[in-house]
Amino acid sequence: MTWLQHLLAENYRIRQYEYAPLVRIQQWSEVPSGQALFRSLLVFENAPKDARLGEERDDRSLSYDQDRVHTNYPMTVVGYPGESMGVRLSYDRRLFERADVARMLDHLKRLLEAMAASPEAAIQDLPMLDDAERQRLLVEWNGRDGSEPAAADFSTRFEAQVRRTSEAVVVECGDDRLTYDELNRSANRIAHGLRRRGVGTDNVVALLDDRGPALLSMIVGVLKAGGAYLPLDPHHPAERLTQILASACVKAVIFGNRQAALAETVATMLPAGVGPDFVSVENLERDAQGESNPSPVTAPQRLAYVIFTSGSTGVPKGAMVESRGMMNHLLTKIPTLALGPADVVAQTASQCFDISVWQFLTPLLCGAKVQIIPDEVVRDPQRLLAEVSARGVSVLEVVPSLLGGLLEGPSLPLPRLRWLLPTGETLSPDLSRRWFARYPTVPLVNAYGPAECSDDVALACIREQPAEAEFRMPIGRPIEGVRLYVLDRRLDLMPAGVAGELCVGGVAVGLGYLSDPAKTAALFVPDPFSSRPGSRLY
Incomplete structure (x- = not known):
């Protein structure tokens, strides 16, 4: 009898779980209220x-x-x-x-x-998929397999532009500015100094300085020497800088004149046996022999730069980008934005963010000017808007969260602005409508791309307000030389409209992660759709 009573009581107890209304199931699930x-x-x-x-x-x-x-x-x-x-x-x-x-x-x-x-x-x-749909996904919606930039040598193209616009201002930050000729001569001195110190193809040179004309001279100088530059932010803790240098196999560290104390601190914190050559940019230029253009290094598959990103783990990892991938991206921006000598490109991103690469370097290849906007101005949306207006900026790139801040304050006329590039975060239709409501003649270019693939791999030009029914903004089509696929976990093509993982192929795919072959092998895999030997997907 006791056993039966216990059984009945247990039966009553579990009866509450026999049925659960859909409302309760929705509350327990991760599906938001209001969605089926x-x-x-x-x-x-x-x-x-x-x-x-x-x-x-x-x-x-x-x-x-x-x-x-x-x-x-x-x-x-x-x-x-x-x-x-x-x-x-x-x-x-x-x-x-x-x-x-x-x-x-x-x-x-x-x-x-x-x-x-x-x-x-x-x-x-x-x-x-049938053959026609595979053809559309593999070919019609992508660039040609094996597409290469017309010329993969930055130095040669920049020096040709110097000859065309030698006296034009190429970079400006506050009252500090350089002409094309002055930047070229400064970069040449740095390049010669680096070559005297043994820097050559695929050697990594770290750059420690604030954003400014001097930093741009260092970047161009490293590329002219044939090395790869690794930007360091002097506002980061010394411990982080030390961690990056200890893992990066750096050949040399060039520091700005105001960063001598920080450079000395970092040098003393490095483990024994890890000893890159620390040299101030002033000493490097003073010791150089001549200002002539150094002999170019024409190796499109050489390392061009390394960008350290933390990703979701918080552990810095260095994304390595080849010269051909960098050049493909830089050159794509020129016809896409119709850039020329009349343009002023705002340089707003930290040198440690991949979007800084094109902001610094693309203008140098088309006669335009780099307008470096200081950090304290970039962080204040209203000061940034006033600076864009005062400096006659024609191309501005910001993250959508900052764009929202720009639109919250009073309206300012931006007569010279031709393009706004939202990047780095998801662009919402509502934010796009707010932009066009205030600046209806300035189109948006929604830019998407990972640091591991030379920055932007897809661009979407948006010239009018999205319809009210739109709930997401497109990222557009792949740029020249890049192929995009939506795949399942077995790297099989997903049909159009079906969710999967976006994978990048083509010339933009980088070399992987510096000093981390295991992570490189896991995320940079053989490209099953390419006819080029050694092609990889990211």
């Missing part, structure tokens, strides 16, 4: 069993019934047996385009045919 728990419903009707289901038949056609199925789901698919297998599909026209639904039905038919032809195969091995 289920977005599709699949029903296969097979009662009573049709004897013909076990037969092997050559006829694998599907019939599509036009009668309506009433459910509260965005899409409902019903399959049932008959002379041929029937499929009944209903969908919410507010959420699905007819062409997209037709493509889904084609995929379903192809999968069912493959299941009938190969019943022993795993579903993940069955083909979903």
Whole structure:
């Protein structure tokens, strides 16, 4: 009797778990309130069993019934047996385009045919795409396999521009400015000094200085010497700088005149046996022999720069970018933005962010001017807006969170601004509408790309307000020399409109992570879609 009473009590106790309303399930789930728990419903009707289901038949056609199925789901698919297998599909026209639904039905038919032809195969091995769709995903929506920049040597192109606009101002920060000729001569002195210290192809040179014309001279000087530059931010803790230098196999550290004390501190913190050559830019230029252009290093696959990013782990990792990837990105920006000598490009990003590379270097290849805006101005949206207006900036790149701050204050006229590039964060349709409401004639270029792939790999030009029904902004199409694929975990192509992982192929893919072959092998994998030997996907 006691046992039965215990059993009954236990039965009553667990009865509360027999049923849970959908409202409670939604509360327990990670699906936000107001969104449907289920977005599709699949029903296969097979009662009573049709004897013909076990037969092997050559006829694998599907019939599509036009009668309506009433459910509260965005899409409902019903399959049932008959002379041929029937499929009944209903969908919410507010959420699905007819062409997209037709493509889904084609995929379903192809999968069912493959299941009938190969019943022993795993579903993940069955083909979903036909040849035409693969052609569109692999070729029509991408650049040519093997696309290369017209010329992969930065020094040669910059020196040609110096000859065309030698007296024009190339960089300005406050009252400090350099002409093209002055920048070239300063960079040449640095390059000669570095070569005397043994810096050559693929040697990494760290640069420790605030953003300014002197830092730009260092960057160009390292590239002219054939080395790869690694930017360091003097505002970062000395411990972080030491950690980066200890893992980066740096050949030399060039520091600005105001960073001597910090450089000395970092040098004493480095482990024994890790001893790059620390030299001030002033001494490097003074010891140089001549200001002539050094002989160019024409090796497009050489290392151009290393950007250390923390990612989600907080542990710095150095993304290595080749000269050809860097040049492909720099040169793409010129026709995309129609850049020329009349343009002023705002240099707003920290030198440790990958977007700083094109902000510093692209203007040098088309006769434009780099307007370096100090950190304290960039961090204040209203001061930044006033600086953009006062300096006649024509190209401005900011993260969307900063863009929101720019639009919260009073409106200022920006008569010279031709382009605004949101980057680094998701651009929302609402923020885009707010921008066009205030500056309707200034288009947006939504830029997307990882540091591991030479910065931007896709650009979307947006010239008008998005419709109210839009809930996300496009990232556009791949730039020249880059290929983008949406893949599953087995690196198989996903159909258009189906979620997967965005993978990057082409000339932009970098060399991997500095001194971290395991992470490089995990994230930089062989490209199954390329005909070029050694091509990789990121």
